[in-house]
Amino acid sequence: MNPQQAKDIYDAQGYVHIEKALRGDELKRIQTAFYKAEENSTLKDLLNQDDCFVNLVDHPAWLPIARAIVGDDVQLRYLRGGVIKPQSDSGSGWHCDLSGLRGIYLPDSIIMTKLFVYIDEVPEDGACIAFVPGSHRYELGHPLPDIESHEAMPHHVKMVVQAGDAVLMNGYTWHARFHNRSDQPRKVIESSYIHAWMKTQFEFAALSPHVQEQILSSHNRRQLFGVPEPGQTDWQRRLENSAPHQPVEVGI
Numbered sequence: 001m002n003p004q005q006a007k008d009i010y011d012a013q014g015y016v017h018i019e020k021a022l023r024g025d026e027l028k029r030i031q032t033a034f035y036k037a038e039e040n041s042t043l044k045d046l047l048n049q050d051d052c053f054v055n056l057v058d059h060p061a062w063l064p065i066a067r068a069i070v071g072d073d074v075q076l077r078y079l080r081g082g083v084i085k086p087q088s089d090s091g092s093g094w095h096c097d098l099s100g101l102r103g104i105y106l107p108d109s110i111i112m113t114k115l116f117v118y119i120d121e122v123p124e125d126g127a128c129i130a131f132v133p134g135s136h137r138y139e140l141g142h143p144l145p146d147i148e149s150h151e152a153m154p155h156h157v158k159m160v161v162q163a164g165d166a167v168l169m170n171g172y173t174w175h176a177r178f179h180n181r182s183d184q185p186r187k188v189i190e191s192s193y194i195h196a197w198m199k200t201q202f203e204f205a206a207l208s209p210h211v212q213e214q215i216l217s218s219h220n221r222r223q224l225f226g227v228p229e230p231g232q233t234d235w236q237r238r239l240e241n242s243a244p245h246q247p248v249e250v251g252i
């Protein structure tokens with residue numbers, strides 16, 4: 001699956017499953033760093049814990065897909081780890097993250113796309129994320145059905161994933177996390193990509209000098225991590241190898 005094929009699936013369904021996005025030694029390294037952060041209660045601050053988490057932001061398995069989806073002005077909104085306990089009533093209920101947003105025609109806009117990177121497998125009875133395919137095209141205000149369980153949502157598709165798989169989800173797609181009925185905790189790294197002119201949920205200044213150095217040395221990383229670029233407005237920002245920003249003259 002190349003980035004364009006992944007985007008086509010995402011555009012049709014409102015999500016795309018990227019199988020085996022991480023594997024081998026790289027997956028092991030990230031798993032080990034994640035377990036350490038879990039032990040140290042630093043999952044909410046992964047970027048400061050290990051360079052392998054910084055490297056996830058521009059990872060070749062999904063950044064080209066996120067870039068094709070969001071555009072060349074893509075930037076990170078946040079990145080954090082999370083663990084859902086085994087045998088827990090930990091479902092989220094069906095919802096749409098962007099349903100409260102006004103002034104944008106969401107069925108035809110990309111405002112935010114979420115990325116889930118799975119540290120361990122999530123079995124069928126685990127805390128799977130599930131989607132209603134195509135719901136990212138529903139009209140604004142389309143009501144969620146009044147249902148009593150996650151399972152009762154018509155046409156839903158549950159993501160049963162392996163360690164190292166990733167899922168990209170349009171922020172307007174109907175989705176839910178199911179209760180965890182399995183004996184396994186669910187471990188995931190969640191992040192979100194937005195446009196460079198939007199507000200991030202992390203502070204660059206809160207990153208360690210070492211992490212800041214990793215970011216400042218690259219044009220694309222400066223954009224992805226929201227570091228201002230002297231002489232450029234946030235509207236003008238583009239990743240390298242993009243067509244340059246061309247202001248268009250309108251009106252008379």
Ligand SMILES: O=C(O)CCC(=O)C(=O)O
Pocket residue numbers: 092097114127128129175176177
């Ligand atoms: O944890 C999950 O699988 C989904 C979380 C969720 O519903 C959300 O991010 O809006």
